[in-house]
Amino acid sequence: MTQRSHLVRGLIAAAALFALGAGTAHADLLKDIRDAKKIRIALDTGSPPYGFVDGAMKPVGSDVETAQLLAQDLGVAIEIVQVTSPNRIPFLQTGKADIVVASLSVTPEREKVIDFSVPYAQIQSVVAGPKGVQINGFDDLKGKRVATTRGSNNDKVVTTGAKDAQVVRYDDDATLVTAAVSGQADIIATSPAIVSTVLAKAPQKDMVIKFTMSMVPLGIGMRKDEPALKAWINDWITKNLANGKLQAIYKKYHGG
Known part of the structure; x- marks a missing residue:
């Protein structure tokens, strides 16, 4: 085999390895959130009792407390990104928010463009x-x-x-x-x-x-192809349904 043949085969092998690496590489938003020590959560504070502003001008509601508990358990600060019903998904898709906790119903149409957690409420x-x-x-x-x-x-x-x-x-x-x-x-x-x-x-x-x-069902919305974040959130919801914390938050604001 000539030196040229060895070179060509080497380039092909290198290209294949690069393509394999490129195909398996993905973003890791969970790591980015932990590194930044902050999670940006889209919340609708114009949708009582899921989200609203109290007399002291503080955001409150079942979704607000759910988001605060999630950030606390993740060990990061929460940055509330104010949204309305029409811009919940666009804010997520354009990177203005890391996740959405805003009475977001799980529907087949929405599942085509974003990922959902397991349901945390209905x-x-x-x-x-x-x-x-x-x-x-x-x-x-x-x-x-x-x-x-x-x-x-x-x-x-x-x-x-x-x-x-x-x-x-x-x-x-x-x-x-x-x-x-x-x-x-x-x-x-x-x-x-x-x-x-x-x-x-x-x-x-x-x-x-x-x-x-x-x-x-209501789910927490996130961008697609974030397996680590999705797995963490699903595990968090499962644990906090089992220990009753999510039910207690819902009952506090919805009465049942």
Whole structure:
């Protein structure tokens, strides 16, 4: 074999090794978070009781406490990245947040673009309206004006189920609540927690849940191809469901 042949074979072998290394290399966000001693968690503080601001202007809520417990157990500081329903996933994809803990429903569409942890809670999607209005299902929404939060799972479910309704979308849960309290929105597609918030602010509205559209799990969202981070979060959720800490947080803000 000539010297040239040896050189060519050596280059081919080196290229193969490089390609193998490039194929197996991946980012390790968990290591980056630990090195930085900080985790950036996307939270929606306009979605009570999952996230809201109390009288002392402090972020509170079931998702807020869940995120704080996660950061504490990971041994890093938490940096809250404020999001709304429509920009939860874009903020994650563009690297503005490391993970999302913001009442993010696990859906097949979302699983195509991000990864989810195992469920840490569940959320109902319901339709609520005035007590005297007869609404038993999607068919009864025909021709009616139904308000919801843009980009939420509630938006998707009511848009798909009530094709003949006039769906009005608000940018976040706080704006939806304001619309319901002020009389701009009489029928809403949302979560039971938001219905309770409306009634707390305006008991005279006499709003009741008419029917449940769906029941879906909530997961912690993260970018794809982060196996170490996903494994740590899944293990953390499993342990904190087993020891009751996550249930205690949920019960504190949701009552059950």
